[in-house]
Amino acid sequence: RPEHYGDPAAEVRRVRESVGIIDVTPLGKIDLRGPDVPKLLNHLYTNKWMKLPIGKVRYGAMVSDDGVVMDDGVTAHLGEDHYLMTTTTSGAGRVWDWIEEWLQTFHPEWQVHATPVTTAYTSINIAGPHSRTLLSRLTDDVDLSSDAFKYMEVRTGTVAGVKNTILWRIGFTGELSYEIHVPAAYGLHVWETLLEAGKDLGVGPFGIEAQRVLRLETGHLIVGQDTDGLTKAYSAGLDWAVKLDKDDFVGKPELLWQQQNQAGPRLVAVQPVDPNVVPYEASQIIYPDGTIAGRITSSRFSPTLNRSIALAQVDSSLSSPGTLLDV
Numbered sequence: 001r002p003e004h005y006g007d008p009a010a011e012v013r014r015v016r017e018s019v020g021i022i023d024v025t026p027l028g029k030i031d032l033r034g035p036d037v038p039k040l041l042n043h044l045y046t047n048k049w050m051k052l053p054i055g056k057v058r059y060g061a062m063v064s065d066d067g068v069v070m071d072d073g074v075t076a077h078l079g080e081d082h083y084l085m086t087t088t089t090s091g092a093g094r095v096w097d098w099i100e101e102w103l104q105t106f107h108p109e110w111q112v113h114a115t116p117v118t119t120a121y122t123s124i125n126i127a128g129p130h131s132r133t134l135l136s137r138l139t140d141d142v143d144l145s146s147d148a149f150k151y152m153e154v155r156t157g158t159v160a161g162v163k164n165t166i167l168w169r170i171g172f173t174g175e176l177s178y179e180i181h182v183p184a185a186y187g188l189h190v191w192e193t194l195l196e197a198g199k200d201l202g203v204g205p206f207g208i209e210a211q212r213v214l215r216l217e218t219g220h221l222i223v224g225q226d227t228d229g230l231t232k233a234y235s236a237g238l239d240w241a242v243k244l245d246k247d248d249f250v251g252k253p254e255l256l257w258q259q260q261n262q263a264g265p266r267l268v269a270v271q272p273v274d275p276n277v278v279p280y281e282a283s284q285i286i287y288p289d290g291t292i293a294g295r296i297t298s299s300r301f302s303p304t305l306n307r308s309i310a311l312a313q314v315d316s317s318l319s320s321p322g323t324l325l326d327v
Contacts, residue, residue, distance in 0.1 A: 001026060004207040009303040011210035015173055016304055018202035019128035021194050022211055024179065025187070028073070028092025029118045030099065032083040036110040041075060041083070043249050044102065046233055046242045052077045057152045057168045061241050062095065067232040067254030071095050072223050076154040076168055084117075084154075084166060084181075088223055092118050102250075121166075122187025126194065127177035127206075127214075134198040135159070135167075135178050138190075142167060144178075160193040162186045173211065174218030213300045216309060219269060226267055226297040226311050234258050235313065237267040265294055266319035268312055272327075275307030279327045285314055286326050293318055296327060 001023055004011060014020045032040070041049035045060035052058055054077050061072040071091035076084045087095040099114045126135055136144050142157035143149060154168040159180055166181040182190050195203060212222070221227065227236050233255055234242070242255055258264060272279060278301050285294040294314035302309050318325060 002205075002207040004209045005205050008207065008209040008213065011204070011206035012213050012303050014202060014204055015128045015175055015206055015210065015214055017129070019126065019130040019134050019198055020204055020206040020210070021191070022125050022127070022206050022208075023191070024123045024125050025121070025184075026089040026092075026118070027123055028085075028087030028089065028095055029116070029121055029123070029181070030085040030087070030096055031115040031117045032075075032085055032112060033081055033115075034110075034112040035081050036112050037081065037083050039107075039110055040099065040102065040112050041085075042246065043107075044099070045075075046238070046249060046251070046255070048243050048246060049075075054079060055153055055155070057154050057170060059152075059241065061233060061236075061238050062098070063233055063251035063255065065251055065254070067251040067258060068229060069223055069227045069231050069233055069236050069238070070098070074168070074170055076166070078154060078156065078166070090224060092116070120184055121181040122184045122190065123179060123181045124187075124191060124194070125172070125177055125179045127171070127173045127175045129176060130198070130201045130203075131176050131178055134194065134201055134203060135180075137197045138193060139165075139167075160186075160190045162190060165190075172218070172220055173214035175214075212298070213302060216298055216300050216311065217302050217304050219311075221267060221311065222298070226313070231313070232258050232264055235264040235266060262316060264316070265313045266316050267297070268314055268319050270296070270299075270310040270312045270325065270327075272308045272310070273324075276301075278308040279310060283327050285312060285318070288326070293325075 038050045057074050057076045059074050062070045064070045073086040096116045138160045142155045159165040162182045171177045279296045279299050283296045284292050287293045296310050296312045299310035
């Protein structure tokens with residue numbers, strides 16, 4: 001995907017002030033059907049999935065058997081026994097393999113069909129204060145009002161004349177945003193129609209560099225960027241998404257141990273003392289005696305805040321708000 005379309009900072013401002021669109025087609029997409037899909041989701045995600053109503057979307061984090069964060073994404077309940085799961089771009093194949101391993105090896109009795117549909121849909125995120133206005137110009141069979149289509153909900157309708165478009169209202173940028181999934185053959189048509197219909201709103205495309213700045217301003221982690229092969233869920237700041245009162249799920253014993261021992265580093269937000277200094281990603285955070293206490297995982301200059309911001313993994317002893325770090 002394009003890193004930028006000429007000026008990443010301008011693209012960030014466009015999303016914050018008007019509306020932008022980004023191609024998110026490479027996100028993994030897996031179609032899940034069958035009466036036992038909730039059992040599968042409840043087992044592979046750290047949070048609860050047995051009672052997700054039709055028309056709702058939920059965020060979920062997956063961990064491996066050792067409690068290390070493996071992937072994250074959102075899954076929508078589209079209809080009776082029908083769900084659509086999204087994964088990270090890099091995790092698309094791995095998560096499908098993971099699902100099939102559990103279905104074929106551990107729970108062959110579960111009635112679930114998992115079909116990878118990553119390339120079957122073009123996916124576009126429409127983000128910014130004017131995103132609802134723009135999308136409403138291209139659909140007349142979905143009520144986009146805030147009361148009828150709430151945050152973390154999903155609908156199916158017609159967008160730019162394309163039927164069976166899946167729309168969900170989620171946010172990675174911190175702004176009002178809608179993610180639409182259209183049959184791939186119509187992708188370019190819908191993309192160009194969005195740009196044409198939103199000219200008076202100041203619409204324009206934004207690339208992954210702007211997206212990374214926007215999500216950093218919002219405080220969203222990226223699996224594989226702010227985590228590594230040793231980062232367990234509590235170290236990634238996913239405490240709120242771990243439900244240890246579930247009977248069982250992949251990685252539960254390790255996460256129970258981590259929660260009881262308060263062990264491991266923590267993901268924290270960092271503001272450099274000098275707002276003009278952007279620390280290099282992977283810069284080491286050190287204790288006064290010079291030993292390593294953590295590292296900067298993400299860092300950018302924020303055009304919204306007009307200062308540098310970062311995320312870091314640090315030892316839990318340095319994770320309290322207000323702590324001064326040496327980078």
